[in-house]
Amino acid sequence: MNKGFLKSILYYSIGLVLAGLSYWILGHPYIHAPGLHHIIILLTFIGGLLWLIVATTQYFTGRRTEKLKGIIYTKLAMSLGFILFMVYIIRETTDNSGFKKKEDEITIEESGDTTTMYHDGSPVYVKVRDSVLLNFIDLTKVNWDNVERIKK
Structure with missing residues (x-):
């Protein structure tokens, strides 16, 4: 052997x-x-x-x-x-969506003309009026059922 x-x-x-x-x-x-x-x-x-x-x-x-x-x-x-x-x-x-863990938290904060998306507390998307200033995320791969919205 x-x-x-x-x-x-x-x-x-x-x-x-x-x-x-x-x-x-x-x-x-x-x-x-x-x-x-x-x-x-x-x-x-x-x-x-x-x-x-x-x-x-x-x-x-x-x-x-x-x-x-x-x-x-x-x-x-x-x-x-x-x-x-x-x-x-x-x-x-x-499976490269960037959101593999269940504990990942996505929060959308809307304030006037500004929309900011946070992933685990870090901003990953910022939109002011019609201009996207920051986009570190593929929005097509976000599970929108688990997103928390905050309006200010």
């Missing part, structure tokens, strides 16, 4: 070292697309997932060796870790 574990760890180590070297040498000049290091990491984990499928098939069709068992456990742990990490990243980037 140790040989399978070491072989799998060596595979991922080589892939991640190559990704690190490509980032160190080439950098990430165009930030709107994945860099070479991202592609190397993705290919490393796709290759690991394919290796997991092949090793599992071999293990359950008759070749039950300790080496295959170590490969399966290591590849399964790495594949599940990668998938969970990607799900976490994708969920965090799609």
Whole structure:
């Protein structure tokens, strides 16, 4: 089992070292697309997932060796870790409203021609007559049911 574990760890180590070297040498000049290091990491984990499928098939069709068992456990742990990490990243980037906690408090204060919106006591939006002077908030992502209005 140790040989399978070491072989799998060596595979991922080589892939991640190559990704690190490509980032160190080439950098990430165009930030709107994945860099070479991202592609190397993705290919490393796709290759690991394919290796997991092949090793599992071999293990359950008759070749039950300790080496295959170590490969399966290591590849399964790495594949599940990668998938969970990607799900976490994708969920965090799609929910970027800025109001994630339930204890976030939004208050709108209206005084004459001035409207001020506060988020946890800090002004994030100021409007005087028709001119918006300060706007640090995406008003389309505000849950308007939890907003307190104060008229002065």
